Amino acid sequence: ELHRIPHPPYRLPLLGDVIGASRRTPLQDSLKYASLGPVFRRNAFGKEFVFVWGARLVADLADESRFAKHIGLGVANLRPVAGDGLFTAYNHEPNWQLAHDVLAPGFSREAMAGYHTMMLSVAERLTDHWDRAAAAGRAVDVPGDMTKLTLETIARTGFGYDFGSFERSRPHPFVTAMVGTLTYAQRLNTVPGPLVPLLLRRASRRNAADIERLNHIVDEVVRARRADGGGNGDLLDRMLDTAHPVTGERLSAENVRRQVITFLVAGHETTSGALSFALHHLARHPRVAARARAEVERVWGGTAAPGYEQVAKLRYVRRVLDETLRLWPTAPAFAREAREDTVLAGEHPMLRGAWALVLTPLLHRDPEVWGPDTEHFDPDRFEPRAVRSRPPHVFKPFGTGARACIGRQFALHEATLVLGLLLRRYEFHADPAYRLKVTERLTLMPEGLRLRVERRPVRG
Numbered sequence: 108e109l110h111r112i113p114h115p116p117y118r119l120p121l122l123g124d125v126i127g128a129s130r131r132t133p134l135q136d137s138l139k140y141a142s143l144g145p146v147f148r149r150n151a152f153g154k155e156f157v158f159v160w161g162a163r164l165v166a167d168l169a170d171e172s173r174f175a176k177h178i179g180l181g182v183a184n185l186r187p188v189a190g191d192g193l194f195t196a197y198n199h200e201p202n203w204q205l206a207h208d209v210l211a212p213g214f215s216r217e218a219m220a221g222y223h224t225m226m227l228s229v230a231e232r233l234t235d236h237w238d239r240a241a242a243a244g245r246a247v248d249v250p251g252d253m254t255k256l257t258l259e260t261i262a263r264t265g266f267g268y269d270f271g272s273f274e275r276s277r278p279h280p281f282v283t284a285m286v287g288t289l290t291y292a293q294r295l296n297t298v299p300g301p302l303v304p305l306l307l308r309r310a311s312r313r314n315a316a317d318i319e320r321l322n323h324i325v326d327e328v329v330r331a332r333r334a335d336g337g338g339n340g341d342l343l344d345r346m347l348d349t350a351h352p353v354t355g356e357r358l359s360a361e362n363v364r365r366q367v368i369t370f371l372v373a374g375h376e377t378t379s380g381a382l383s384f385a386l387h388h389l390a391r392h393p394r395v396a397a398r399a400r401a402e403v404e405r406v407w408g409g410t411a412a413p414g415y416e417q418v419a420k421l422r423y424v425r426r427v428l429d430e431t432l433r434l435w436p437t438a439p440a441f442a443r444e445a446r447e448d449t450v451l452a453g454e455h456p457m458l459r460g461a462w463a464l465v466l467t468p469l470l471h472r473d474p475e476v477w478g479p480d481t482e483h484f485d486p487d488r489f490e491p492r493a494v495r496s497r498p499p500h501v502f503k504p505f506g507t508g509a510r511a512c513i514g515r516q517f518a519l520h521e522a523t524l525v526l527g528l529l530l531r532r533y534e535f536h537a538d539p540a541y542r543l544k545v546t547e548r549l550t551l552m553p554e555g556l557r558l559r560v561e562r563r564p565v566r567g
């Protein structure tokens with residue numbers, strides 16, 4: 108029943124609605140169509156894609172009895188890299204449930220408390236680096252440094268592996284290859300399938316080389332573990348040695364490879380973006396920064412090494428992160444498919460297997476839920492009373508249902524800890540000439556964001 112769904116007014120035969128479409132920023136492009144209404148469709152090369160952002164419609168798509176995750180568009184394009192790893196597995200693939208059950212305890216409270224000390228020590232590498240920049244009056248490269256931090260954090264806590272990011276002047280080859288494959292996966296959506304061999308010949312070859320590079324690095328991570336024995340039950344130990352608690356099954360060597368790539372990528376890229384956007388907002392909103400800083404000083408005092416329990420107590424810093432992910436959810440879309448023939452929100456009939464893409468940046472700006480000034484950065488939107496006054500499923504930066512983000516607590520703990528440490532140690536000075544520009548490689552990242560940081564006297 109597509110004909111009832113609005114689409115852009117100008118359509119070309121064969122090409123569809125690609126006029127004015129940007130190949131580099133397809134997501135931000137789709138956001139422009141919000142005026143078509145809470146559900147709209149675009150046509151690319153003869154295929155119709157349905158986009159949903161209205162809160163009522165998204166809440167219905169969150170109904171797990173009628174809808175499930177769909178592997179579509181960008182996620183499907185990552186299958187050659189991540190195969191049946193947790194993020195890209197089809198719902199029916201047995202390796203999804205197997206890996207989910209084996210890996211979930213790696214994200215329990217106990218496991219998280221175990222990662223805390225290592226997260227702190229990685230954060231110290233960052234502050235050493237920023238102390239030197241502050242002393243020299245040099246601006247810091249925020250996304251570059253946040254990527255170093257989050258890659259080291261997931262690599263060391265999950266895999267006992269040190270990428271040496273802070274000792275390098277250029278990004279680790281893992282990061283370069285990852286950015287390459289993510290960008291390629293995004294570009295594939297902007298070219299009609301049959302023309303890919305022609306139009307993306309060079310890019311495909313480069314992509315094959317990137318995948319080979321990723322596989323090679325991952326094999327090295329596994330080899331290092333095999334050589335030096337156990338990692339105290341970290342994620343890699345679980346992947347390699349843990350049998351399913353009920354069936355006794357284990358992950359195959361090939362599936363382990365897919366999971367290692369999946370977790371190294373999913374475990375750092377989006378958290379890096381979230382931290383970068385948060386720092387952008389904090390530098391632009393001194394009053395918010397001062398309030399967050401006062402909270403850190405009150406809760407942590409002068410403790411050099413805040414404990415695991417002290418991180419969750421930073422309620423306001425956590426709201427800064429929530430508000431950051433409201434405006435720029437760094438994994439900005441997820442797809443849902445109908446399990447059976449059904450009617451979406453009592454209005455749009457969907458056949459079994461039909462699917463729609465949820466645009467979270469628009470959901471998070473639905474004026475019916477968030478009020479008229481949705482562009483305004485205001486962490487108080489996440490005060491408990493305000494949260495309780497909103498309907499469920501209106502804030503979805505981590506996706507929904509059984510296939511929602513397994514690393515949510517990991518990301519929030521890491522990001523809150525790091526923001527707390529940075530707020531306590533530095534004043535942030537934005538470059539007044541900087542205008543936020545968001546780059547896309549399936550994920551979102553503020554491009555070219557640099558800040559000047561100034562040491563503050565640390566109490567204690």
Ligand code: HEM
Pocket residue numbers: 176182193194195207261369370373374375377378381436437438440441442503504505506507509510511512513514515517518
């Ligand atoms: C799934 C967002 C951090 C691992 C997802 C999904 C979203 C998301 C939206 C669902 C995608 C879909 O439905 O297609 C984020 C954001 C993060 C973050 C915004 C940081 C701010 C992490 C971290 C890890 C991780 C730190 C690992 C340590 C995964 C995995 C899945 C997933 C493995 C697939 C889960 C499954 O399908 O069973 N994430 N994520 N993520 N995330 Fe995250």
